[in-house]
Amino acid sequence: MSYYECNLHVLPEGSDSPSRLALVAKRLGYAGIIISNHSSSGPVIGTEGAKSVGGIEVAWGTELVAKNPQVLHQKVASMRGRVDFLAVHGGQDKINRAACEDPNVDLLVHPQKDGKKLGVAAAKAAKDNQVAIGLDLGPLIKFRGGSRIRWMNTIQKDLALIRKFDLGLMITTGAYSHLDLRSPRELAALANLLGLEGKVAKDALAFPGSILALNRKKWILPGVELL
Amino acid sequence: MRSWLPVLRERRRYIAFELDSEDVIQKGDLLGEMYSAQMSLLGDLGASENQLRLISFDGRFGLIRCSHERIEECRAVLATVSFVGSKRVAVRFRGVSGTIKAATEKYIPKSILQIDEDKKKVDLGPVSGSVARVRGREIDIYPDDQAITERSGTRYVGLTSFDLRGGDINADGTSDGL
Numbered sequence: 001m002s003y004y005e006c007n008l009h010v011l012p013e014g015s016d017s018p019s020r021l022a023l024v025a026k027r028l029g030y031a032g033i034i035i036s037n038h039s040s041s042g043p044v045i046g047t048e049g050a051k052s053v054g055g056i057e058v059a060w061g062t063e064l065v066a067k068n069p070q071v072l073h074q075k076v077a078s079m080r081g082r083v084d085f086l087a088v089h090g091g092q093d094k095i096n097r098a099a100c101e102d103p104n105v106d107l108l109v110h111p112q113k114d115g116k117k118l119g120v121a122a123a124k125a126a127k128d129n130q131v132a133i134g135l136d137l138g139p140l141i142k143f144r145g146g147s148r149i150r151w152m153n154t155i156q157k158d159l160a161l162i163r164k165f166d167l168g169l170m171i172t173t174g175a176y177s178h179l180d181l182r183s184p185r186e187l188a189a190l191a192n193l194l195g196l197e198g199k200v201a202k203d204a205l206a207f208p209g210s211i212l213a214l215n216r217k218k219w220i221l222p223g224v225e226l227l
Numbered sequence: 228m229r230s231w232l233p234v235l236r237e238r239r240r241y242i243a244f245e246l247d248s249e250d251v252i253q254k255g256d257l258l259g260e261m262y263s264a265q266m267s268l269l270g271d272l273g274a275s276e277n278q279l280r281l282i283s284f285d286g287r288f289g290l291i292r293c294s295h296e297r298i299e300e301c302r303a304v305l306a307t308v309s310f311v312g313s314k315r316v317a318v319r320f321r322g323v324s325g326t327i328k329a330a331t332e333k334y335i336p337k338s339i340l341q342i343d344e345d346k347k348k349v350d351l352g353p354v355s356g357s358v359a360r361v362r363g364r365e366i367d368i369y370p371d372d373q374a375i376t377e378r379s380g381t382r383y384v385g386l387t388s389f390d391l392r393g394g395d396i397n398a399d400g401t402s403d404g405l
Contacts, residue, residue, distance in 0.1 A: 012353055015376040016385035023365060023387055028319070045353055049389035141307050144267045176379035179247060179309065179317045186306035186320070189299045193268070 002031030003184040004208035007063065007087060007109050007134060007172040010044055013037045014176035017046035021178055022053040028183040032057030034085045034208060039075065040065045059212055061085030063109060069098035080104045084215050085208070087134065091116060100126035103222075106211050107170055109134035112154045123161045132168030132207065133158070137190050138180065141173065155194060168211075169196075169204040238295040239278075242323050243334035244305065245288055248316040249367075249382045254284045260311045261291075265304045277301055282327065288335045290327065298323060315381045349391065354384060364388045 005025055010018045018035050025033045037044060039062050050058045061083050066072035072088065072095060079086060086106045088099035091113030099108045100122045108131055111118045118126075118133065126133060139151045162169055171191055175181050182190075188201040196204070218226040230236075246252060258281045265274045277297045282290040293301045305318040324330035346357045349368050356370040367383035370376060376384060 009378070011384070012375060013378065015379040015381045015383070017387060017390045019387040019389040020365060020385040042353070045351060046386070046390045049387060049391075052389040053387070141309055148267075177315070177376075177381045178385050179249070179315045179381060180379065181317070182306050183320065186302050189302040190306055192299060193303050 001202055001206045002209050003029065003202075003205040004032045004034060004212070005030050005172060005175070005181065006034045006036070006061075006085070006107065006170050006208040007136065007174050008033055008035050008181075009037050009041075009063075009174070009176045010035050010046070012045055013041040016176075016178050018044065018050035018058060019046060019053050021175070021181065022050055022056050022058050024178040024181055026053070026056040028181060030056065030184065032059060032209060032212070034059045034061045034212070036061040036063040036085060036087050038063050038065050038089060039079070059084050061087060061106075063087040063089050065089045066095060069094055072098050073102060076102050076104050084212055090134075093119065097122045097125065100131050101129060102131070103129040105129070105131050106215070107132045107134050107208075109172070110136040110174065112151070112158055115150060115154060117154055118158045118161055120161065123165045123167060126167050127165045130168065132170050132211070133162055134170050134172055135159075135191070135204070136172055136174045137182075137187060138174040140190055140194075141180075141182070152194065159195060168207060169200070170207050171201060171204045238325075239292055240295045240298055240323050240325060241282070241327055241330040242291040242293065242298070242301065242305075243288065243321040243330045244291060245319045245321055246284070246286075246316055247319055248311070248314060250314045251286060252311050252314065252316060254281065256311050257281065257284060257289075257316075260308055261305065264307045268304055268307055269300065273300065277304070279304070288321075290330055290335070295325075310380075315379075349386070351386075351390065356384060359383050366391070 008021055010016055010021060022033055062079055064075050066075055087109050088105050090096045090108045090111035093116060096108060096111040099105050143151060171187050173180050173182055184205050188198060191201040220226050265279060277300055278294045279301060280292040282292050308318050322334035324333060348357055354370060354375060356368040359367045359369045364387045366386045368386055370384045
């Protein structure tokens with residue numbers, strides 16, 4: 001299976017260039033990486049260098065940050081044609097809900113930030129609009145003790161919702177540096193502790209690849225492809 | 228003393244790993260961090276079943292012993308090791324084997340780490356700094372402006388030779404300095 005890491009942050013936001021992340025990700029066994037800096041940060045440094053790294057696919061996406069739903073919908077509409085992969089920075093109830101209601105969004109990352117939950121209404125909307133939910137394992141890796149317990153508690157409730165509505169799931173580390181990256185097998189082992197069986201975790205790690213392939217086709221209308 | 232019958236002997240696995248770190252890490256510090264990560268993630272009960280031991284560690288490559296049924300749990304535990312003291316690290320699995328000899332021969336090469344003494348300056352426009360160390364195509368830069376590494380908590384900025392030289396036709400990115 002070809003695994004993808006779907007939410008990486010590079011210079012100037014993270015501390016690594018895209019080519020460094022690509023080299024390390026390739027060594028860890030990924031088939032591709034998706035660079036998605038927050039839309040509030042400056043232009044990416046070192047896009048040229050990433051093209052020279054062979055054996056791994058480097059795709060360009062973005063993680064939209066918006067204050068309110070109106071701004072989010074505007075940004076999604078303007079960015080959709082420009083990037084291959086469109087993620088939304090979750091964490092506020094309103095933004096989570098709005099992202100799930102927009103069919104142009106590929107992925108809602110960490111809707112659980114700051115103890116928020118996904119919610120039934122948002123999960124239903126995500127099912128209808130085929131928005132995937134991003135499980136950011138960064139807190140599981142970095143936090144210890146109480147904060148990690150609270151995070152795991154929220155995640156387990158959201159995973160129950162994801163299972164109930166059969167939502168698309170992607171697993172990521174939300175890395176800011178190559179030291180934050182983990183291999184697909186390690187992520188699957190961590191996800192296993194949260195109750196995701198091996199097959200589900202592996203599918204979640206390979207899912208971004210199929211979304212990328214869909215996005216790269218030329219759609220003139222929903223369901224109509226230009227050949 | 229008579230040895231155990233083969234069916235009664237406990238079965239072990241040896242995990243060869245590589246430590247990706249920003250600074251020199253002592254064996255004892257790594258061991259402490261491993262155990263604390265294990266206790267924090269799995270608790271006393273899980274830790275007792277893992278039987279995790281650090282067999283050897285030379286600063287870059289090392290060998291860990293665990294129970295043969297608990298490899299995935301150990302993988303998860305070692306994935307949560309991201310700091311040793313205040314230094315950023317990452318543990319990379321290289322392979323798992325049933326004996327120390329096989330694990331060493333198959334997965335642990337002789338390590339070569341080039342510390343760059345010249346402190347060459349690098350300027351990429353918005354990012355500039357001096358070269359801290361080089362491993363194959365991977366180059367660590369000590370940035371002039373520390374604010375850039377604030378969010379990742381790292382000390383260095385990670386670049387590759389592709390960023391500095393631009394295009395390189397023969398580059399396939401396989402070199403890891405071994």
